Each structure stands twice: as C-alpha cells, then as structure tokens.
Amino acid sequence: MRLGMVGGGQGSFFGPVHRTAARLDDQFDLVAGRFSTNADNNRATGTALYLASDRIYTDFTAMARAEAARPDGIDAVSIVTPNYLHYQAAKIFLEHGIHVICDKPMTTTEDDATSLVHLVEQSGLCFTLTHTYAGYAMVRAARHLVQSGAIGTIRLVQVEYPQGWLAHSVENGQSKQAAWRLDPSKAGPSACLGDIGTHAYHLVRFISGLEVTELSADLQSFGPGRVLEDNAHIMLRFKGGARGLLWSSQVALGHQNDLRIRIYGEQGSILWSHTAPEKLTVIGPDGASSIMEKGDQTLPSEIQSLYRLPSGHPEGYFEALGQLYKDTATVIRDNNAKRLCHDAPGIIPDVLDGLEGIRFIATALESARHDSRWTALPPRGV
Amino acid sequence: MRLGMVGGGQGSFFGPVHRTAARLDDQFDLVAGRFSTNADNNRATGTALYLASDRIYTDFTAMARAEAARPDGIDAVSIVTPNYLHYQAAKIFLEHGIHVICDKPMTTTEDDATSLVHLVEQSGLCFTLTHTYAGYAMVRAARHLVQSGAIGTIRLVQVEYPQGWLAHSVENGQSKQAAWRLDPSKAGPSACLGDIGTHAYHLVRFISGLEVTELSADLQSFGPGRVLEDNAHIMLRFKGGARGLLWSSQVALGHQNDLRIRIYGEQGSILWSHTAPEKLTVIGPDGASSIMEKGDQTLPSEIQSLYRLPSGHPEGYFEALGQLYKDTATVIRDNNAKRLCHDAPGIIPDVLDGLEGIRFIATALESARHDSRWTALPPRGV
Amino acid sequence: MRLGMVGGGQGSFFGPVHRTAARLDDQFDLVAGRFSTNADNNRATGTALYLASDRIYTDFTAMARAEAARPDGIDAVSIVTPNYLHYQAAKIFLEHGIHVICDKPMTTTEDDATSLVHLVEQSGLCFTLTHTYAGYAMVRAARHLVQSGAIGTIRLVQVEYPQGWLAHSVENGQSKQAAWRLDPSKAGPSACLGDIGTHAYHLVRFISGLEVTELSADLQSFGPGRVLEDNAHIMLRFKGGARGLLWSSQVALGHQNDLRIRIYGEQGSILWSHTAPEKLTVIGPDGASSIMEKGDQTLPSEIQSLYRLPSGHPEGYFEALGQLYKDTATVIRDNNAKRLCHDAPGIIPDVLDGLEGIRFIATALESARHDSRWTALPPRGV
C-alpha cells in the first residue's frame, strides 16, 4: 500500500517513529511527502527516504491534488505536523479520497473536529487517530477482559500520565517542541491536556468502554509565564456510577512517559503501565494477582496474534537484531574488508566468534567426559 | 541493499523475526530465497513476501550461483536453517562472493568452523553471526564501561541462560523445534550449549573482553531418553585471574529466555538482564547502584545513537504504533467503509475518538474556569 | 517504663501489634490493662500477658483512678479500642496524669478533638497518635529532604491509600472489623477517611510541611447498603500554590495496605511506598533517580540512627531470628529431648546441621586443593 506523509522532516520527534512503525509489518511503502516548510529540510528528508523528486512536495494541498490524480497515487497519508495544521491537512486529503492517519489531538477546536467527523462519514474513508497505546497487545487484552465481564461492573478508574520534561523553562530556547506545545497559536487552547491528557482519556474510554458524564477539573500553570496548563487534576463521573481520577502532568520530575491505568471492578481489577507494556496485572475477586503476558493461553486468539515474537523475547528484540543487520549493511556499504577482529570479539559477532563458540562447546563436552576436569581452551584465532 | 534468505519458511520460528529486523532500518530489501525444503511451503513463503517467482529457489547452491550471476543479485544472504546446514549454506554463498548473516552456532564441528574462518579471510566478505544480544544498546554500553575501566580489573563473571521449554518431553511429537534440537544428527554433538550456551559464552567475551583459559563442566541430560545435554554447569577461569560460573539450562521451569550477566570488578560491577534489556545496573566502588538507560548523558554518542526512540518510550512502542498502521492497512484493503464506531471506541482510534478528545479538553478548561465545577460532557457522536 | 492498655483483647487486630512494637526496644513493661468488654476475654488476655490479677481491670475509668493512685502505677496508656471510645478513654487517663498513646482517628467529632488538645496543653502530658507511617526511617528521610530544600518549592503532592478488603459485603457477618468500621455509631461520620484517609492526610502534612487551604471532595459508597463512604477522591490546594490529589479506598481489589506518596518540587521529587518501606526514590533536577536506603551516607545521623539492623538485612530479619528463639523456647518448655533430626535438617537448625556445615567447608577446601576434583561428603550424622 502506498503511503504519503505530511510533517516529520529531519529533526522532528515523531516522523521517524511513524516511518519505522509503518515499515514494521511490510504493509506500507512511503512514496510521497511534504515533510517540512523549510525547503532544504523538506528536500533532504525526501531524498534520504529514496522518494522520487516529483513526489517531494512543498505544499500539502498540491500534494493531495497531485497524488489523487496519479494512477499510482498514495492510498493513505500520515499527518505528523504540529496540532494546528492537523485539521487543514486531514481535510484536504479526505476531500481527495485519501485515507488519513493523524496524530492527536485531532484538531484544536470542536468545530473542526465535528467537521472532520462529517467528512469521514460522507467519504467512507478510513481515519486513524494515533493513540498509540491502543496498539499494545496488553491494552487490548485489558479491553477484552473488561468486555468479557472478568472484573464485573466497574467502580473506579485511576489514570495518570506524568511527564517531567517541562519542569524547567525549556520553552525559552532549549526545546523547539516545548516552544510550540506551550504556544496557544500552535498548540490550541491547551498544552498538557492536548498533548498527553487526551491519550489518558482515550485509554480510559478504550479499555473501560464507559462514558464520562461529568468532570471537575483543577488546572495549573507552574512554569513561570506559561499561559497554557502544564498540570491537570480531573475528577471523573461515569455513566452507571463509576468514578475516577485523571492526572496528567508535564512538570513531574522523574517521569518520562509514564502512562498508567488501573481499573477496579466489583469482581476484580486490572492494572497496566507503559513502563512495562508487555505485562498486565489482573486481580481476581479474592484479591489474588496474576501477571498476564504474551503466550498466556487464556487470551483469545485475536490478542495472541498481536505478538510478533515468541514468548520470552521482549519487544526490543527486534531492535537488537535489527541493529546487527544495520551494522552489517554499514560494513558492506563501506566495503570494509578488514573488519575481522583477531584479538577479541568486535562489535559485530563474526566468524571468529563462531569458531570460539564451537570450541567452547567442544571443550565443555570434553571436560564433562572427564568428570569435570579443568580443560584448556585454545586462544582466539585459527 | 538486496538480501536473500535460506530457511525461514512458513511455520518457522526465527525466519519472520529476521525479516522484520532486516526491514526495521530500511537497509535491506528481501528479493530472493530458498525458505523450505518443502516445495509448497517454499513457494508460498516467497509469494507472500512479494518475491519474483524466478527468485524463489528450491536449492541454495543454485540460488548462490544464479544470484551471483545477476546484475541485480543479492548483496547478502541470511541463513536461518537448522544448525547442520549452516556450514554448507554459508560456504557456498561466500564462495560466490555474497556476504553472509548466519544464525548460531555457526557450524556443528570445529573443522567446519575453521574452514569458514579461512573462507571469510580470503574473500574479504562480511560474515555476521547473529548473537542478537550484542545488538542491545545496554549490552554495548556494558562493553564500553568495561573497556573504559569503569569497574577496574574484573574479578568475577556470573552468566546464566535458563529456559524451561524442555522441562517436559516435548520432543516426542509436540515440538518440531525440540525434536531437531535434541537430535544429534541435526543439532550436532550438543543441544543446550549449542543452542543457548554459546550465546552466554559470547556475551561474556563480548562485554568483558576476557579470554577463557580453562573450564570445568558438569553436563546433564534430565529428560528421559535424551542423549544430548539439556543443562550445563561450567566453572570458568580467565586469563589474568578472573573466575566465573556459567549456567545454561532448558529444563528450568519458569524461565523463558532469561539470559543474565553480572560482572564484578575491583572498582565496580555491572548487571544486565534480558528480562529488562533497556536497563543496565552499574555499581560504583562504594557499592552504590545506579540504573543506566537510554538518554543517559554519560554514555558516549555511539551508544546513544543506537536508540531509535526518545527517552521514556519502551522499545515495544514501535510494535504498538506499527499495530495501528497494520490494522489501518487491513481496514483499507478490506474496503470497510462502515468501520466508525458510534457507540464506544473501536479497536482503531478514529475520528469520533478525536472529537471526544477535543470535547474532553474543552470541558476540562470550562470546569477549571468555574473553580472546578462539575461540568457535563456531551455523549459520543456529532 | 510501665505501660497500660485499653482495648486489644484476644481476637483483636492491632492489640498484639502494639504490644510487640512496645516491647521491641525494651522501653516499656506492660503491667495493667482493660482489654475487652467481654469479661472472659479480658481476663484471659491479661493472664496470658503475665499481668497481676488486680491490674486486669473491667473498666477503664477505674483503671485510670487505681493506676494513678499506685506508687508503681503506669506511666503511659495505649488506647487501641474502636474509634468511638478513643475520646473518653484518652480524657480520663489525661485527667489522671497518665501519658497517652492513642490510635487514629483521634476522636469522632471536632469538639472532642479540640477538648483533647486543651487537656494535653494544660496537663503537659505526652500524647502520641499512632500514625505508624511516621515511624518509618525512610518517611523521616523524606521529611528531612524536603526541609533541607533538596527538591525546591513543592508543586504537586500525589497521595493514595487503596485497600480492597471491603470490595465485597464482608460487614454482613464475615468481619467484625468491617461491621464496626462501617457502623456510624461506632466509627463516627466517616469510614474510609477516618480509617485510612487520615493516615494519608497526615503523611502529606508530615513530609511536605505544607498546609492544605482548600479541598474538593467526591465521596462514594459502592458497597450495597452502606451509609458511610468506602472510597474518596479529593483534590487539594496548598498554601503557596502547590496542588494535590488524595485517593483513599477500601474497595480497590488487589490492594492491601498500599499507602504511597509522591511529592514533586521545582528541583526534584521524592517517592515512597508502603510496599517497599525501606526504600526512598529521590529524583534530582535533571530527572535522574536514585534509591535511598539505610546506610546511605548522605542521610543525617538522626535518620541513620533509626535503623536497628545493619545494611542488607531487611527489617523482617528480626522476625526470622525471633522465630528461631521462639521455636527454641517451645522445644525447651515441652522438654522435647528427642528433637535432633538424624535423617535431614529439622525445622530448627541444630547441632547435626552444625556438623554438616563444618564438613561442607572442609570438603570444599579439600576439593579446591585438588584443582576442583569432585570430592565426596560423608552422609549426615556422626
């Protein structure tokens, strides 16, 4: 499937993340983009991604029009710009019949949001909002457990999303991110809630399925001179009687991205934390806890199928193995024929390491045959 | 760069893992393969990977010859067959000038291993042995710390790699994996050491840089009827006086893939565990411990550059975001125009979830403006 | 020092805990008591505690009068009755010049509380309210850090005290505790807040030193038929601008006694949890975290002196060693002369285990002298 991208130029935070994620399952080919309003950055980004030069656009309206006109035009577009551009970009691509994958918050006003809803409904196009956390297998397992009645009627929801990166006044020159996220003209009327509070809110809705009927909010701007909130305390009341607390913060020193949700029902509880996303703690009616992980046989197959790695391999395993592939590609590209490490293992395990492994096995077998006699290994090399 | 693969047909364990890892950094295109000795499986695997039909080979010797002759032939080949085929496959590709990425153990005999060393040296080609663990950023950080003298002269190395999947006699029909790994004709003279012991051994060598001069091994076959070892206890003596213990097991119930290494020096210690691969515990001369993670400013830039995600995002983040992309592709492909969930959030966050998020922000701001007055949210939908 | 007790008869929850704690540092001798309104229980409890029969009282007013009149009367009294008796008991002992150690909540009405304040001030007596958590060394370390300015001006306080023991309707016959704690005539106007919310509140005040100027509370009674709250959500505003959330619950399945506090300042944060009370997480201005434990040299001596055990010994060590003493006392008392276990180690390590240990050492030394030769150990026994 052909993918385009708006935003995500060199130096951006989430552009490369979206591109890697899009590539992971071999479902999308990135073929077009308008990555930056800075022309040099825009061109350099597209070129480094092997894009044809006529599909590196300087304007996303032109891009939507041109791609819609091509027989091999993009099927979908990924929008990873600052918040204030989400609406315009999404609108133009939807109007040209192109599916949209859009970062959150979707828009900066409710009117724009409503307008997009109508556009999507009329067009029948796919619109995916990247509340990434909904993609974790254990978050979906949590949702499944609630839906299956495993914890009974929900009474309490405790959700929190603390970060600490705005504890100091980094918006004054140190962080471009911080600058636009705290600027009402780019971020909209909210900073902390728009950036991460909506993730927490969606997660509550996604797992519990419960509707929030009322909220009571206490918002603060702790950083000197800030006009948008950098911390939020919100009490929640749900349809059916459940209650909750939502805390989101960007001034909580020591936290990086620590989204956490705990849901308590009449017959059990579930707890999930982004710091250990591959685990789900499930509490039974007697208070006993168990840890659910991939490979758990009680999970339905649609949850189990979400895993790309066998049990016991943390998700980072791809990154580790990918690193060896990447390093290998670099070595080949540099035509570095002298890279065998004769004195000790080098960064990339090589044929001499293979030989050492074989000798290790042989020596261990020999020692064992002689009732664990200490047995010498030959030094590295042939 | 163009990549071929030998082994890794449908149903295989590591084939898909290698393919995803190869794709992660957009460095390799898989264009040729001999995936299985089963012709149907072979063809089906290649077709599902969009390979041209003339590059789905039934014989890896023919593949090496044909690819070497093409102007657009593969640059490198990934070998993920059972152990006993590693040598033959690696040899033929090296002889045809093709770089090799090979699973461990490299061969089943020391002679074969030595022969490969010579071939690699003569050819000047790249040979990467996939001791995956050497690709983790924190393993490389550990190596860097040792090399920089941070823990002083090493005294002790404790390494263990326990698994539990062979605690029961699954080789008798339940697990194809177990069957070949415990069969001397396919696995070679060793099971547990060849499969995972060499990983542990390489990790010791990789991080410590120390040479093992002698070992004393006690090997066991606990599973009834097994001729190859399923557990190994090995005492190690290193050049320079350090000592160590190496335990690898496949009958340790409760463990999945729990490689762990602890290195104690005169001035500090380092501890790394595969169950939390993104952390490295570092002990100073006074016994105080600190946790090193990505983003740690004291790490040299070549270690920091290994991370593909900003701090606070566990490596599984790619999998979660990739899942949303994958699900989106499925929806688009199925032309599922009715997928908006009007009653509650669906599996893929969509435009109605976006609207809810915007309303959540607006309502929170309103409540806050009225001194936290309880404020109603509208129900889902436009 | 001589101690009396009111409440804490056989079957009570906290009576034995207070008695053990009082004994720990050899500062108090329990010599008088009125343990239960049930005469049999009262007498049996006192007798089991070796009390003289004339100091086992059936009425605490009579007890206060009699003890005050004796030359060897009690110096202090420990009050561990249900809440509604705290006031009357504390009052009468204070009026008779006896120091008071009283369980929380101190009274059930503000008038009673104020009256006790006056009594204490006029009498100059000691009145200790057993907010036990204030006795943990790491809680005091947290207080010290805040006072020393280590985290700068406080911005946020997150405190929670979830329990799950009232998730089901155990007040209907299953739990005497639950029955009185949910009965307004015995517990006063509040259940969850009175029982555990005040602990959380005191902890906030104790560590932060900050005054709460306003609160906004949402209270719930989830258990069918309950008139007192079993869950509380409270937003806090502090003098000077800090904000906070307080959650206390008795229907949160999976929690037992999980008091936790997190305080975020402009220059750092501190986190303490009752599930690991011997640790304190301290975050610096750069977001880096460290774990403070006993033995930490940066703690002032008054904190370090709180520890009764050397580093590396968890507090439960006393219980383990105490168990061996207790078991030994039981064996001696039962005159069990045949208790040596000749076949395998018995519950109490004995002289045969000592012999085995000595042989283990001797055999290990011998094996090592012979280059790790496998060396036999003799079977158990002489």
Place this chain on the structure above:
Amino acid sequence: MRLGMVGGGQGSFFGPVHRTAARLDDQFDLVAGRFSTNADNNRATGTALYLASDRIYTDFTAMARAEAARPDGIDAVSIVTPNYLHYQAAKIFLEHGIHVICDKPMTTTEDDATSLVHLVEQSGLCFTLTHTYAGYAMVRAARHLVQSGAIGTIRLVQVEYPQGWLAHSVENGQSKQAAWRLDPSKAGPSACLGDIGTHAYHLVRFISGLEVTELSADLQSFGPGRVLEDNAHIMLRFKGGARGLLWSSQVALGHQNDLRIRIYGEQGSILWSHTAPEKLTVIGPDGASSIMEKGDQTLPSEIQSLYRLPSGHPEGYFEALGQLYKDTATVIRDNNAKRLCHDAPGIIPDVLDGLEGIRFIATALESARHDSRWTALPPRGV
C-alpha cells in the same frame, strides 16, 4: 524463660540483633551475660541491659557454673562470639545442663563439631544453630512445598550468597569484623564459606531435603594478601541425580546480603530471595508463576501462624510502630512538656495532628455534600 548471653558487647554486630529477636515474642528474659573480654565494655553492656551486677560475668566458665548452681539460673544461653570461641562456650554450658543457642559456623574443626554432637545427644539438651534464614515464613513455605511434592523430583538447585563488603582491603584497620573474619587464628580455615557459605549450604539442605554426595570447588582470594578465600564457586551433585551450583562471595560489589535460592523440579520451581523475604515465587508445571505471600490460603496453618502481622503490613511495620513507642518513651523520660508542635506536624504525631485529621474528615464530608465544592480548612491549632 531466663536467657544468658556470651559475646555481644557494645559495638558488636549481632549481639543487639539477637537480644531484640529474643524479646520479640516475650519468651525470654535476659538475666546474665559475659559480653566482652574488655572489662569496661562487659560491665557497661550488662548495666545498660538492667542486669544484676552479680550476673555480669567476666568469664563464661564461671558463668556456666554459677548459673547452673542458682535456683533462678538461666535456662538457655545465646553464644554470639567470634567463631573460634563457639566450641568452648557451647561445651561448658551443655556440660552444666544449659540449653544452647549458637551462631554459625558451629566450630572451626570437624572434631569439635563431632564432640558437640555427642554432648547434645548425651545431655538431651536443646542446641539451636542460628541459621536465621530458616526462620522466614516463606523459607518454611518453600520447604513445605518441596516436601508436599508440589514441584516433583528436584533436578536443579541454584544458590548464591554474594556480599561486597570485602571488595576493598577493609581488614587493614577499617573493619574489626573484617580483621577477625579473615584471620585464620580466629575464623578457622575458611572465611567466606564459614561466614556465609554455610548459610547457603544449610538453606539448600533445609528446603530441598536433598543430600549432597559430591562437590567440586574453585576457591579464590582476590583481596591482596589474603590467605583465606573471599569467593567460592562450587558445583554440587545430589543423591538421586540432582545437580547444583553454589556461589558465595564477599567481593561482589553492589551486594549486601543477597542470599537467593532457586530450586527446579520436574513439575515446578520455587524461588526465594532475601531481598524480598516475604515473597515466594512458585512456578507450576506449565511454567506459569505465582507469588506466594502471607495470607495465602493454600499454605498450611503452621506456616500461616508464623506471621505476626495482618496481610499488607510489611514486617518492618513493627519497627515503624516501635519507633513511635520508643520516641514516646524518650519524650516522657526527658519530661519534655513543651513538645506540642504548633506550626506543623512534629516528629511524633500528637494531639494537634489528631485535631487536623478530624477537621480533614469533616471538611471532606462538607465538600462532598456540596457536589465537591472547594471548601476551606481552618489553619492548624485550636
């Protein structure tokens, strides 16, 4: 029961620990002792413990004789001297009909150990060797599980006891402990094994019940100039075919007292660590793990009865509550009538804190009655 003590003078490590443990369950009264060969220390220690001056002995032989002759003589003696005195002291008390509680290792030679076995058998007296770890409830639960067949026939035992306090050469003046433990004339022929290796060995025997038939040991002295071992690697073979590894070390920087045992059977595994002594990890035949803690209903009553505190209260709770009692005793003793803290909570929670708690409850109830309206709290004080 009356207790005496040999060793444990002021400045000693384990004397106070044994005294507190002996007091915990109110089973022993310490009434006699010879605490130190230093006369001043000896007298000062005894006096601080409220001992009658004629029962503070300068010689343990005289003490045994005198106590045996008194009608109110000691029932048992606790021996906490350096290793080389254990034998002589134990012998003399046993010969005088006094029960013995003795620190490990029991003696420094096998002959002495055998001689003690005969003495105990002939006398019918109780002899307890303080392998403290055998007193932890979860260690006993582990033993019970093995005995009940829960994990089937044992295959593997992995035990380790690493410490780091001898990583540096502290025996040269910095640590009296280190000096005698590394001096063969006081510690006997072994340092690390005698001090902590025997604990590990006993724990293996205590939980598994298995006999060790052979061992292969590799011992090291890493500290410059040391003649006794400071690290030990030992491979174990058990009767019946099980195998094991034992590692004990005093040069492993970062460890304090980290005894850990893992036992793997044909049908399950159990794992216990001294760093979290109140938990026991139990693995079932399918590899699924659960955490066993006090309160677990599947434990037999003799294990459950070992707990002195209700579920959810870590064992350190006694220390925290004991601290409030201790602080209260200090305040009373110092006749400190002015200790009420009027500005903020003081170190000991007092009557003003009680008043604050009551007001907190009242204010929360009022806010809740007004739909969470922000409600002011009065400032501290009456």
